[in-house]
Amino acid sequence: MKRILKLLAIGSLAVGMVACGGKTTYEIAMITDIGSIDDKSFNQGTWEGVKKYADEKKIDAKYYKPTDGTTSSYVSAINLAVEGGAKIIVCPGYLFEEAVYISQTAHPDVKFVLIDGEPHTADYSDYKTEENTLPILFAEEQSGFLAGYAIVKDGFEKLGFTGGLPVPAVKRFGFGYVAGAFYAAEELGVLEDVSVADTHFEYLMSFDPSDTVKSLASGWFNSGVEVIFSAAGGAGNSVMSAASEQTSKWVVGVDVNQIPQSEYVITSAMKQIGTAAYDALTDFYNDAWDGGETLHYSVTNDGVGIPDDFSRFNTFSKDAYDAMFAKLVNGAVVAPDTYDELETFCSALGVDISDANVFPTKEKADMSL
Numbered sequence: 001m002k003r004i005l006k007l008l009a010i011g012s013l014a015v016g017m018v019a020c021g022g023k024t025t026y027e028i029a030m031i032t033d034i035g036s037i038d039d040k041s042f043n044q045g046t047w048e049g050v051k052k053y054a055d056e057k058k059i060d061a062k063y064y065k066p067t068d069g070t071t072s073s074y075v076s077a078i079n080l081a082v083e084g085g086a087k088i089i090v091c092p093g094y095l096f097e098e099a100v101y102i103s104q105t106a107h108p109d110v111k112f113v114l115i116d117g118e119p120h121t122a123d124y125s126d127y128k129t130e131e132n133t134l135p136i137l138f139a140e141e142q143s144g145f146l147a148g149y150a151i152v153k154d155g156f157e158k159l160g161f162t163g164g165l166p167v168p169a170v171k172r173f174g175f176g177y178v179a180g181a182f183y184a185a186e187e188l189g190v191l192e193d194v195s196v197a198d199t200h201f202e203y204l205m206s207f208d209p210s211d212t213v214k215s216l217a218s219g220w221f222n223s224g225v226e227v228i229f230s231a232a233g234g235a236g237n238s239v240m241s242a243a244s245e246q247t248s249k250w251v252v253g254v255d256v257n258q259i260p261q262s263e264y265v266i267t268s269a270m271k272q273i274g275t276a277a278y279d280a281l282t283d284f285y286n287d288a289w290d291g292g293e294t295l296h297y298s299v300t301n302d303g304v305g306i307p308d309d310f311s312r313f314n315t316f317s318k319d320a321y322d323a324m325f326a327k328l329v330n331g332a333v334v335a336p337d338t339y340d341e342l343e344t345f346c347s348a349l350g351v352d353i354s355d356a357n358v359f360p361t362k363e364k365a366d367m368s369l
Contacts, residue, residue, distance in 0.1 A: 025085025026062035028054050028281065031077045033093035034069040034207060041233045042273065045256035046092040046115060049274030053281040071122070074099035082107050088284050090277050091115065094167050098122050104130040111289060113280040115273055116169055118294055131292040136276045139298035140169050142328055143269040144176030144229070145183070145335035146306050147252050149324055150267055151227050152184035154316040156250075157193045160200035160225040162217070162239060164207040164232035166367045173231040173254065173269055174201070175342045176335045178359060183333065186349045198356040200225050201365060207233035209241075217242035221249045227266065230254060240264050250312075257307040266312045272303050299328045339366035 030050050032043045047063055054061035064081050066073040074096055081089050089110060091100055094117040101119035104112055111132050118135040120127040129135055151159065159181055163170040178196050185194040200220050204213055217228055217239040228243070229252035230236035236254060243249045243264035253259065253268030276297055283289055297303020305325065310318055327333040336342040339362050346353045353359035 024060060026060045026081070027085060027087045028059055028061035028090075029081035029084065029086035029088070030061070030063040030090040030092070030277075031074060031081065031096070032063055032065045033095055035234050037063055037065070039234050040258060040261050041236070041255050042092055042116075045273045046090060046277050049277035050090055050281065052274070053278045057285065059285075069095060071095075071098045071102070075102055078103045078107070082110055086110060088113065088281065090280070092273065092277075093117065094169060100133060101126075101128060104133045108132055111284055111291065113277060115276060129292055129294065134280055134289070134291045135294040136280070137294055137296050138169070138271040138273075138276075139296070139304050139335070139337070140172035140231075140269070140271065141176030141179070141335040141337040142299050143271060143304035143306065144173040144231075145180035145328070145333075146176075146304075146321070146324060147229060147267055147269040148177040148180030148182075149184045150180075150306060150313065150316045150321060151229075151250075151252065152181045152190075152194055153188070153320060154266075154313045156226045157185075157190065157195070158200075158224050158226050159194070159196045160217075160220045160228040161196055161202070162213070162228060162230045162232050162235065163203045164235060165205060166203045166369060170203070170231050171339075171366065172337045173229070174365065175337060175339065177229050177252075177269070178353070179336050179342055179345050182346050182349050182351050186351075191349065191351055195358050196360075197358065198360040198364065199223075200228075201360040203367065204232055204235055207235055209234050209236075209238040211238070213238035214242045218245065221246045226250065227252060229269065231269070237261075257309070259307055259309050259312070267306045267309075270305055270307065272297060276303070299325060 030047055035043050037043050037047055050061055064077040066077040090113045092115045097117040097120050100112050100114045114135045119129055161174050163174055181194055185191045213235045227250045228239050230239040231254045240251050240262040243251050250266040251264050253265045255271055258265045258268045336345045343353055
């Protein structure tokens, strides 16, 4: 009997050792930005691209959620991913810039995909992209332009804009949106009627949904704003909620196709973040890694645009969209990505954006953190 018990004990120990030895490692990792993995925006869009590749190639992938939105928390999450066996780590969002700057040197054998940013120090005094890092940027001004163009061509004139934080990507969305709106207004001969007034342009200083954001959007809708472009991640959910309590009020979604998320999203200013993550993983596993340099996604490589769903527009069509898209591709129209470029662009159309009834002051629209 003792011999049997001894054999059983040895067998149990062996099984335990196999279980430990067979611990799952995750070659592909993603660190979430502030917000949840199912935010129906930046985190979810990136993770869908990661999961698509991992599932197709049957490679284990895992996402890690930092405890907060600080660089130290991001670095800790990256370290956990490395300990978990990650060979390549996808970091979605500009908030990872400093964390990747630190981690790319600390983990030279791990590859990093930094979406929407480039590695730099906390004080921005040094930008450095090592060979194991692939930064990816998008021409947000182009997708913003296409969304603004579509909205005005469809007959809307009183527009609003909410941005999460006044970071470059968010500002590019806003500048492009306004440029596209006025370009369409000039084509239609309604320049004097279209506006994104100072009182209807706001950086929320957060990407989180809240009653405050909903109240702000409701106030705008009540004052006559017809469409709000919310380039604010999860905070856009609050704008959608406000629109749902109105009549004939709409929201332009951001980053991913948010039309399925709410019946009040008329279109979205998209960045192909999932495609970018998928492409980066494909290159890595095909030994075609091209780190050390920033990769740009724009209309020229189908990296930005609006959804191929025009069902919620009254008159704007895919043919009209394709024609405008082609002008951006061939350079016949160049969407502005700074306030000064927007001012020049609008001036050529006959629009003075220094008028607060038309657009905010430069101090407000071009503010920095």
